[in-house]
Amino acid sequence: MKLKSEINQHIQEAFVKAGIEAEPMSVTEAGKPEFGDYQFNGAMALAKVLGKNPRQIATEIVEKIDADGMISRTEIAGPGFINLWIDSVWMGEKLQEMLHDGRLSILPKAQGVKTVVDYSSPNMAKQMHVGHLRSTIIGDTLARLFTFLGDEVIRQNHIGDWGTQFGMLIAYLETSGEDAYSSLGDLEQFYKDAKVKFDSDPVFADMAREYVVKLQGGDAHCRTLWQQFIDVSLGHCEEAYRTLDVTLTRKDVRAESSYNEMLTAVVEDLRSGTILQESDGAQCVFMEGSDVPLIIQKRDGGFLYATTDLAAIRYRTEVLGAKRISYVVDARQAGHFKQVFDAARRAGFVGEDVWLEHVSFGMMLDKSGRPFKTRDGGTVKLIDLLDEAVSRAKAMIEDRGTQEAAEVEKVARIVGIGAVKYAELSVNRESNYIFDWDKMLSFEGNTSLYLQYAYARIQSIFRKYGEKIDGDILLGDPLEARLGMMLLRFEDALNAAARESMPHYITSYLYELTTLFMKFYEQNPILKEGIPAELRESRLQLASLTARTIRKGLDMLGIQVLDRL
């Protein structure tokens, strides 16, 4: 339920009744339990405008609040804080509605927004490495989240399948043997070998350059080899997607090369829109306040990635009809996207009603704060990272010895991959972050395993109980009330995460919820002898709802839960 906006509405109504004319202001979640559940701090801000004492304003607002059973108590504190307590009977009823609703009382938007999420975007010339992880995981979370909230999501995997390096690779494929599929088994090695030959063998280098021209000219044989190469490379990516439980499929692929035919038109339309300027022989778009242009067409007539990006933007708005486009791309591209967005708007490729958003994320650094590399200076392959995660999880599970032998592999996969994804998603995406195997695969504190563990313990209670639950949800105990409050905030957390494209809002919420539940559960036995039936039923319902919220929240992150751990 949209708890916060419901409270805001009551405050707003009180404003009207009290004759206060002011911009709507929002309540905030109370910082401490003794300040209630929510607090409204607007009275102080209004004091100056209205020329009144803030406490007096607060009093006038409080007197007019008519929350229809939702708010049980109000208090004016300090200079004019309004503290609000949510009624526990009201909460109990709402919690029960959530429990009996498959979507946890979260209604899909009446008017879904057609949203393009551009993410993952691997380069077909190389194997996926750890640098692709953040885009892939953040983007997939956003796609799942937006979908759940009722938006119409179109995933776009803007794969890099065009450019000069493909000439080299095709030439190498042509000379290295007949069977393309087996020789491409290790793409990384293939690329390195090709590069070595390119640098050392002038005849081969010339051949490679020739192949670029032939490929771009549409030569059938070259296209066939190129297509084989892309198929194999994409196959590798899809293997990583499957391992990661990422929802991208082949139908989401919209390759760079697919925009080729649109590029000339993009340049022409920019020219006729008089946005284009020639500078040093190149066709450029200049932005106000910056002397570094966005180059659309090279002096030699060639197109660049800015051209492709503009074509893609156009396709997304004009053909797909997107109203929000989220680019999940690392922070180094911030300047580029600023220019592309600006050019696209001025060219009229996107209207005022389209929201362009660069969902940027920071770089991955090693422990000494340098860009993350392997010991020999190479990039860490994504698949190696994932294998490592699973094998570490497996070792811990075997060590613990609570799983059936047949289950170990499956559980290790869910736990290990979950840990990697959660570690990426739980930090603010905008900051750089320190990559550390131990931290990433740690299972303590704010990690996926902590949530999965809590979930499994709740399932254990229900296995033991095995009967139908009934009765009211009672929130007598303070911890019970806080848990109930937290459960009701789920939708607010999801909405905030979606509004700002910040997955870590979800993890923070889930961690806080789970911590509360763990405390509650330690102090308030559920099935123990001597617990009154009424209380037991109520606590079982809270436990059930907690489990469902954890499962749904993790589902937004593409992380699975387990009934036993």
Added chain:
RNA sequence: GCACUCGUAGCUCAGCUGGAUAGAGCACCCGCCUUCUAAGCGGGCGGUCUCAGGUUCGAAUCCUGACGGGUGUACCA
């Protein structure tokens, strides 16, 4: 040089549109398993929120400057 961005506990990070005593996890110390899974819970230790000004009733949060780190800066993607 210019632009953007970051600077919170020993380490890794939260801190939502400025709000009441700045929060977690790890590490370290102490306690809790004959009782619903101890991958847990409780307690302790630890911060002049880089620094200096400014705006405000009120600043980790907004503005300016300094210092320090990172990134970007014309025909690669």
